Amino acid sequence: MKTLKIFITLFAIMAFADVNAQKATKEELSIKVSSQCSMCKETIEKALAFEKGIVEAELDLETDIVKVVYKSGKTTPEKIRKAISDVGYDADDVPANKEAYNNLPDCCKKPEDQQHDHSGHKH
């Protein structure tokens, strides 16, 4: 039973870490990103969902602007832009992390970089 208590305590800490964070003040931020398709929307919103201090993030594909609600004590606009860059997208003036960008599915790349490789198939 001792081990069980340790398990429960660990989980309680994990849950509490989330609740505790809500004391900081909430701020809003709009970031222009280099998104191309609905798949990019998923990638960016998901990446931000797992960033510390971010309450909400929604990307509008018409305008390519992601609206972020974050807690000022927990993160900064720089960190948020970096998080977007880290998954392969430009965020305002922060360019996309090169390696992450290269690993994006082709449809998420900028139109000039999209390849049409069909070698080996008959057309």
Added chain:
Amino acid sequence: MNYKNFLLLCGIFIHSITGLYAQKPVSGKVSEKSPEGRLIPLPFANIHWLGTQEGTVANESGRFELKRSSSGENRLVVSYVGYINDTISVRQNQNSVDIVLQPGSELGQVEVKERMAGSFISTLKPIKTEVITTAGLQKLACCNLSESFENNATVDVGYSDAVTGARQIQMLGLAGIYSQLMVENIPFTRGLGSAFGLTYIPGTWMESIQISKGTSSVVNGYESTTGQINAELRKPWNSEKFFLNLYASHEGRLEANAHASKVLKDDVLSTLVLAHASTHLGRIDMNKDGFLDQPLSRQFNISNRWSYEKHGVTESKFGFNFLIDERESGQLTKLSSSDAINNGNYVVNIKTRRAQLYDKTGFVFNSIPNTSLGLIFSGLYHEQESVFGRNEYNARQLGFYGNAIFQSQIGNENHIYNAGVSFMYDDYRESFADTTFDRIESVPGVFAQYTYSPGEKLNIIAGIRMDHHNKFGTFVTPRFHFKVNLFENTVLRGSAGKGYRSASVLAENSGMLVSARQLVFVEDFKMEEAWNLGVNLTQTIALSEKRNLVLSADYYRTDFQNQLIIDLDQGYDRILIYNLNGKSYSNSFQINADMGVFEGFDITAAYRLNDVRVTTAGELRERPLVSRHKGLFTMSYATRFEKWKFDFTSQYNGRARLPLGVPHLEHAGYGEYSPGYFTIHSQITRKFKKWDAYLGVENLTNFMQHHPVLQPESPFETGFDAGMIWGPLMGRLFYAGIRYSIK
């Protein structure tokens, strides 16, 4: 099922964005999937509404926009030379579709997925197939293939005996030996692997499990009478660079799984190493009978997988597995194994070594569409040294499996045929106490299969194979499957066919070895032989844009012409083993409902009735230790991006007939039947950026079979029996663990 399965994983991913106006045009993108899972746009694909002239051509980046059809037709046909046409339904409020086309190779293999549920029923495969996805596998973090079916109503998993920890599955109320267990479409647990094979595949190694009931395709052999289970492992080309899973239970099971993958050359060569180590240290004896509830065990298991591809020409997957598994059990609650033996205690000691090599190579012939050749080879070495009380059981199997499958079309893609040859060779050395069972089994075979699929609505597969067994002679295996879409969301499938197998009686019935019953081999075994017939109906009801209610009902009947009967009904002091003399059959009826209640919340409810009868001790009776009724209820809730996940599974297992003439069962308070019981499993998972943590409980209600070991106080005398198992042997179990990955 054949070469097609090691072609790309393919599918249509429909990403829906809720639009404000229902009559907006439909826009989308057409792509193909590269071997490492990247989507590459297909330029200039044709798109039109089914049965109309209203269509368009995608642009050079695969994008298109198309007005809604004036006829109200909502099925969109996408075609592209060299790829299989796809027809997909676009809902009224859906404005965007992403379509992934599959290179022209195989029909009926397209799966439609939205949010990845834990399990789903593929509506497009001709053979009804339930798929347990990675998400589903993670719902039950512990530990290996034998635990992956807890939230599935089709497959039952139980303990084979109260000592060794061996697990066995059941499909259609019949032992797992009558279904075919494959890993990556290579037979896995034939022969000596039967007893512990399920524990040889760690949970984290698997990417998905496909389960189909009834006979399967002749391409995979003559076994699989009641069904087929295929576990797909993680792939070298799309796995995380590094993955680590650590698990601990409060009863002293520790487990570590580590994976590492590397793409050595993009789109060409990649490799993956899967490693597993686990141990069970806890000496648990909840029922105080002096026998450990779970064996003390150690397992070390490693697999190295390789993938080589020359795009559009050849593909090869090869690798090896190596495993060491050691377990000690019996009257070991206080003493070490050697002290216990010196003390005259009943001890079971099992050491297994197993190595397997495999290669699957496919060649695509571009001159004729849909034409390919697949070659599968696997070599196995399996060795077991063991002691059961005062009896030694030693066994060794050297096995070879080879299968060559050619596929092509007749005229057009509506008529596909497969033909090929296979060879199975197994050299067994087996001895128990003073009896040996050395034998060689050598089975060459030929097969042919024809698939007719004139459109989405109808699929027919007819196959036949002929094999020659060196001991049992020549036999023919016919099989037939059909699938018909009665209405847009109503699918009817049926199957009929024959299945055969040759038994490895000791390895498959470990319960017999932990018993003082005398084994009486009445006669030479014949080959087991059965017919299986089944029908099933699947109805999908769209509840909203993203939620479905899927109802399915099925009925399967298995009729044995010959079966190896392990007769437990002739007195508590013996087991008679002989060929079926009379009737043996199983009727299995199941209904299933899967429902997305709201975004992120899914429930499943299922009920199954098994009427399984066999002639033992001269009379047709219910098959012992098989429960007649089963109910299953699962709930799964996940917050957005699965940050938090809550899973709950409850099962009801009805009463099972107990073997006749066992006074100890009566003394233990049981009548003719065991009681029915409920079990509950639950797990919470929290996802972070690079790692997940989970906490769970198995058997929350703590229901256990009392007296799993009969006459534990004198294990060397008649009456001792640890093989009469109908219920859980482990009480409530808490566990926790983490998963860490670098993408």
